[in-house]
Amino acid sequence: MEGHQAQYYPPPSTSSSLALLPPQNPSYLFPPSSTSMNPPPLPEPHHHQQAQVPDIDWISLLSGHHDHQINNNEPAAMVEVNNNENNVIEAAREERGSNKRKGGEGRKISVMKKASRPRFAFQTRSADDILDDGYRWRKYGQKAVKNSLYPRSYYRCTHHTCSVKKQVQRLSKDTSIVVTTYEGVHNHPCEKLMETLTPLLKQMQFLSRF
DNA sequence: CGCGTTTGACCTGCGC
DNA sequence: GCGCAGGTCAAACGCG
Numbered sequence: 001m002e003g004h005q006a007q008y009y010p011p012p013s014t015s016s017s018l019a020l021l022p023p024q025n026p027s028y029l030f031p032p033s034s035t036s037m038n039p040p041p042l043p044e045p046h047h048h049q050q051a052q053v054p055d056i057d058w059i060s061l062l063s064g065h066h067d068h069q070i071n072n073n074e075p076a077a078m079v080e081v082n083n084n085e086n087n088v089i090e091a092a093r094e095e096r097g098s099n100k101r102k103g104g105e106g107r108k109i110s111v112m113k114k115a116s117r118p119r120f121a122f123q124t125r126s127a128d129d130i131l132d133d134g135y136r137w138r139k140y141g142q143k144a145v146k147n148s149l150y151p152r153s154y155y156r157c158t159h160h161t162c163s164v165k166k167q168v169q170r171l172s173k174d175t176s177i178v179v180t181t182y183e184g185v186h187n188h189p190c191e192k193l194m195e196t197l198t199p200l201l202k203q204m205q206f207l208s209r210f
Numbered sequence: 211c212g213c214g215t216t217t218g219a220c221c222t223g224c225g226c
Numbered sequence: 227g228c229g230c231a232g233g234t235c236a237a238a239c240g241c242g
Contacts, residue, residue, distance in 0.1 A: 139215055141234060154233070158213085167233095 121181040134192035
């Protein structure tokens with residue numbers, strides 16, 4: 001991902017105000033590591049685009065309430081810093097396992113989780129809806145969205161200990177733009193990254209002997 | 211056979 | 227209370 005200037009976002013404020021980057025200022029944004037949140041995964045470049053044209057238009061962050069949604073005109077994301085997030089997720093998972101029923105499984109819990117999970121959203125200019133971000137995702141739903149020609153797809157990380165979700169939706173106003181919203185934090189390494197790095201690390205270890 | 215997708219049903223929150 | 231919209235579940239299905 002050359003041409004992208006990684007940039008730290010200012011620490012999330014306690015207000016619910018939205019902090020958006022203008023599209024003409026492409027950059028990756030994520031909070032300082034002290035917030036215990038991972039940066040959003042960096043999607044791989046899409047070959048149909050010219051090299052100098054960034055795929056990522058912007059990433060926006062905000063902190064505040066859980067009540068939000070991606071507007072068709074102004075995709076936005078929220079981030080909520082909550083150090084107890086993993087506890088909440090684990091509690092939800094246990095509850096889900098012990099209270100199975102069709103359709104309504106874990107409903108209240110999902111609301112609880114929703115209120116405490118960090119979210120990142122960003123736009124990508126791509127013909128493909130699915131970005132290869134290195135993680136494995138399982139699609140668990142698709143819904144038609146009001147005032148949008150395109151449905152919203154719901155994905156969950158397939159890693160058994162990870163409950164990160166993402167939503168993918170194409171803008172009806174600009175069909176070349178895909179809005180991806182990540183919810184939660186991966187608690188495991190990126191598989192693809194590890195696949196790539198492991199042989200390199202081994203080689204480095206081997207060479208370091210000499 | 212395992213894993214991922216599709217899709218209709220169901221649940222919750224919210225506005226009126 | 228009702229209807230709508232968003233989010234989730236899980237059976238059925240497809241594919242390698």
